[in-house]
Amino acid sequence: MASKRVERKIELLRKQLNYHNYRYYVLDQPEISDFEYDLLYKELEALERKYPEYVTSDSPTQRVGGEVLHEFRTVEHKVKMLSLDNTYSEEELRDFDKRTRKVVDKPIKYETTLKIDGVAVTLNYQDGKFVRGATRGDGIHGDDITQNLRTIRSVPLRLLTDEAALHDIEVRGEVFLPKASFLLLNRERESSGDPLFANPRNAAAGTLKLQDPRAVANRGLDIFIHTIPISPAAKYRSHYAVLKRLHGVGFKIIPHAKLCTSIEEVLDFVAYWQDRRENLDYEVDGLVIKVDDFEARSAIGFTAKSPKWAIAFKYPARQAITRLKDIQLQVGRTGRITPVALLDPVALSGTTISRATLHNEDEIRRRGIKIGDRVVIEKGGEVIPKVVRVIKEKRTGKEKVFRFPTRCPVCEQKTYRLPDEADWRCVNSSCPAQVKGKILHFASRLAMDIEGLGYVLVSNLVDQKLVKGFQDIYKLDPAHVADIERMGEKSAQNLIKSINQSKDRPFTNVLYALGIPNIGINASHLLVERLHDIDNIINASDEDLTKIDGIGEILAKSIKNYFKIKKNMDAVNELRRFGLMFSAKRREIRHRALTGMTFVFSGELKSLTRNEAQELVRKLGGHPSSSISKRTDYLVRGAEPGSKYNRALKLGVKIIDEPTFLKMIGSERTGKQQ
Ligand SMILES: [Zn+2]
Numbered sequence: 213m214a215s216k217r218v219e220r221k222i223e224l225l226r227k228q229l230n231y232h233n234y235r236y237y238v239l240d241q242p243e244i245s246d247f248e249y250d251l252l253y254k255e256l257e258a259l260e261r262k263y264p265e266y267v268t269s270d271s272p273t274q275r276v277g278g279e280v281l282h283e284f285r286t287v288e289h290k291v292k293m294l295s296l297d298n299t300y301s302e303e304e305l306r307d308f309d310k311r312t313r314k315v316v317d318k319p320i321k322y323e324t325t326l327k328i329d330g331v332a333v334t335l336n337y338q339d340g341k342f343v344r345g346a347t348r349g350d351g352i353h354g355d356d357i358t359q360n361l362r363t364i365r366s367v368p369l370r371l372l373t374d375e376a377a378l379h380d381i382e383v384r385g386e387v388f389l390p391k392a393s394f395l396l397l398n399r400e401r402e403s404s405g406d407p408l409f410a411n412p413r414n415a416a417a418g419t420l421k422l423q424d425p426r427a428v429a430n431r432g433l434d435i436f437i438h439t440i441p442i443s444p445a446a447k448y449r450s451h452y453a454v455l456k457r458l459h460g461v462g463f464k465i466i467p468h469a470k471l472c473t474s475i476e477e478v479l480d481f482v483a484y485w486q487d488r489r490e491n492l493d494y495e496v497d498g499l500v501i502k503v504d505d506f507e508a509r510s511a512i513g514f515t516a517k518s519p520k521w522a523i524a525f526k527y528p529a530r531q532a533i534t535r536l537k538d539i540q541l542q543v544g545r546t547g548r549i550t551p552v553a554l555l556d557p558v559a560l561s562g563t564t565i566s567r568a569t570l571h572n573e574d575e576i577r578r579r580g581i582k583i584g585d586r587v588v589i590e591k592g593g594e595v596i597p598k599v600v601r602v603i604k605e606k607r608t609g610k611e612k613v614f615r616f617p618t619r620c621p622v623c624e625q626k627t628y629r630l631p632d633e634a635d636w637r638c639v640n641s642s643c644p645a646q647v648k649g650k651i652l653h654f655a656s657r658l659a660m661d662i663e664g665l666g667y668v669l670v671s672n673l674v675d676q677k678l679v680k681g682f683q684d685i686y687k688l689d690p691a692h693v694a695d696i697e698r699m700g701e702k703s704a705q706n707l708i709k710s711i712n713q714s715k716d717r718p719f720t721n722v723l724y725a726l727g728i729p730n731i732g733i734n735a736s737h738l739l740v741e742r743l744h745d746i747d748n749i750i751n752a753s754d755e756d757l758t759k760i761d762g763i764g765e766i767l768a769k770s771i772k773n774y775f776k777i778k779k780n781m782d783a784v785n786e787l788r789r790f791g792l793m794f795s796a797k798r799r800e801i802r803h804r805a806l807t808g809m810t811f812v813f814s815g816e817l818k819s820l821t822r823n824e825a826q827e828l829v830r831k832l833g834g835h836p837s838s839s840i841s842k843r844t845d846y847l848v849r850g851a852e853p854g855s856k857y858n859r860a861l862k863l864g865v866k867i868i869d870e871p872t873f874l875k876m877i878g879s880e881r882t883g884k885q886q
């Protein structure tokens with residue numbers, strides 16, 4: 213090819229790739245399949261390899277690269293990065309409105325957007341190309357993290373516009389880690405023995421500080437651009453309008469924003485998002501309210517620390533005060549003993565709370581919690597609320613110190629706590645609480661999925677010594693079961709039937725069902741994919757195991773320990789005799805179950821949170837999306853589905869219910885996917 217033609221071809225491919233990258237990562241509305249995208253990408257890569265003289269830094273092939281840094285360069289911000297004043301009170305929002313209206317004598321519009329709980333960064337573009345990105349630092353100087361920001365797919369390396377006014381701009385935004393990626397990251401860190409991140413913001417901040425851009429690229433950071441500090445041209449008088457324009461040329465902006473014409477409208481928006489923010493897949497801790505008009509902003513001006521034309525409203529943490537009546541101990545399937553606070557019932561964000569987690573002994577000691585204390589409880593993103601502090605001023609002197617018992621509250625055998633662990637455990641692997649927990653796990657949806665084997669029944673079976681371990685359930689016959697209280701003949705037969713049906717579950721489910729400590733469904737998938745059958749897994753060396761991407765040292769050790777114990781091996785052998793699957797079917801190895809499929813969720817699911825469901829889809833090779841398009845493969849319909857459901861109906865997207873979805877992710881055993 214003549215060099216002019218090569219150059220033109222390369223340029224064309226880059227334009228196409230940039231455009232499709234934007235459709236995918238910014239708009240979440242891809243126009244071509246991943247496969248088609250890969251073809252374009254590979255074509256560009258091949259040309260660039262052959263003609264390296266045409267490689268430029270804004271080429272999509274150069275997103276992740278650069279060297280491992282030893283320290284970040286300090287750079288000076290062209291425009292200071294001020295922080296915003298913030299408030300928790302509506303009254304102060306009204307005061308803010310009064311102050312601004314005193315200075316500006318025309319009607320004021322407030323640009324009101326969700327406040328993302330992430331890490332503030334600034335990005336500079338020259339000639340439409342991303343040239344530099346930095347952290348806020350002290351507001352005047354920040355760290356140059358250009359290399360790391362480039363790895364974020366929603367950061368455009370080149371803007372999709374010829375408009376000269378937008379070619380040399382500085383924009384600011386918030387880097388964040390989606391909740392689903394955060395959960396996944398922490399789960400991976402747990403299995404590899406790394407300390408966990410406290411929340412998505414810490415995880416995002418920690419990731420931006422990594423010195424290897426490749427490691428950053430793997431974490432799945434994302435960004436919302438929310439600010440352009442200087443109007444790019446006289447015709448842009450409204451900040452809100454510029455942002456909309458920036459969205460059109462490549463930037464991801466906060467989707468939930470409103471131009472409000474009065475402070476009342478702002479307050480309505482505040483109320484609207486108070487609870488709804490929980491359903492978003494990123495953390496939102498409040499709203500940002502800014503005077504929209506650039507001219508009005510100059511009239512209002514700044515204080516030394518912050519602009520006077522903007523304010524952040526923060527939602528208060530959801531807290532309530534109640535009395536801690538007692539501390540109950542729960543014994544889990546691995547013997548771990550978890551203290552739970554029993555509370556006088558109290559209303560908190562729409563539900564009645566009567567229990568809160570206390571995590572472990574150290575946590576109780578650190579917070580100085582005594583039985584009978586008045587305590588402040590808080591509900592964060594978690595399902596179970598937690599006790600945040602004790603109101604010591606309210607003590608009467610009758611409160612009792614809680615001591616962790618040295619005997620298991622269920623089986624009365626000894627408890628122990630290893631020096632490097634936070635948890636007390638029951639030593640007795642035949643402890644009824646442990647056995648019940650193990651059987652319930654064995655029968656659970658993602659494991660053997662045995663219908664009808666719930667807590668009450670399992671409890672009865674164990675207490676009446678009809679089963680001593682999960683393998684024993686395959687020895688039950690209807691006569692045995694029918695003797696159990698409130699169990700009719702018909703339901704006894706049904707139970708036996710579903711127990712027998714579970715023998716067809718794929719190896720991945722069986723392996724997960726064994727309940728090897730630290731081995732979740734994802735790790736099971738990895739092990740089955742790579743090692744194929746139980747003997748390979750039992751005989752694998754530490755090294756064989758840790759060679760598998762996603763299996764760290766802790767997991768490897770856990771697997772080795774599990775099969776060293778005779779009782780566990782006996783159970784495995786017995787299950788084998790009953791005909792359970794201990795080697796992989798071909799498709800378990802070849803494909804992850806959802807490879808290439810796009811899923812959208814609408815409405816609430818019963819057995820999983822939205823985040824967990826999305827994470828599973830991702831792990832199984834699929835793509836969870838938040839918006840419906842013709843390319844969506846499945847819409848999963850939960851309780852009270854919303855507008856996405858209607859759109860799916862309109863577009864003719866396949867709609868499945870939750871049980872069907874669970875079958876698809878748990879296994880492909882039914883073979884029918886509607
Ligand atoms: Zn016990």
